[in-house]
């Protein structure tokens with residue numbers, strides 16, 4: 529099915545100047561960027577976005593990393609977009625990510641891991657609505 533998923537290029541990858549290289553991976557895999565914006569998240573936005581992780585030991589470090597610089601946020605649309613994006617990203621820990629994945633090629637650590645992608649249809653819907661409420665998703 530045609531799906532939409534929320535993707536974030538994290539501060540480490542934005543600082544490395546590889547937004548375009550990562551966008552090329554999405555487009556080459558047949559995913560279409562149907563919404564995008566650059567933002568420097570506030571602490572409360574980052575805490576809300578990652579609320580599912582708030583009891584995890586890495587939550588504080590995750591939030592402070594995500595607000596350490598600007599991020600590029602996009603909605604990817606395409607056949608099986610959620611899983612396709614997760615395949616392109618590779619494992620959360622770049623040391624475990626398969627060769628040729630975004631994290632294997634651009635990430636430095638499990639915290640500075642270059643990209644975020646929604647993990648399921650339910651979270652994708654919530655995450656897309658969080659950053660792109662209303663009508664500013666362009667379908668064509």
Ligand code: CMP
Nearest residue numbers: 581586590620638639640641643644645
């Ligand atoms: P992301 O897909 O953005 O979702 C939560 C983030 O927490 C994850 O990527 C990692 O960057 C970060 N993180 C840090 N430590 C861990 C861990 N042990 N397990 C999962 N995620 C972690």
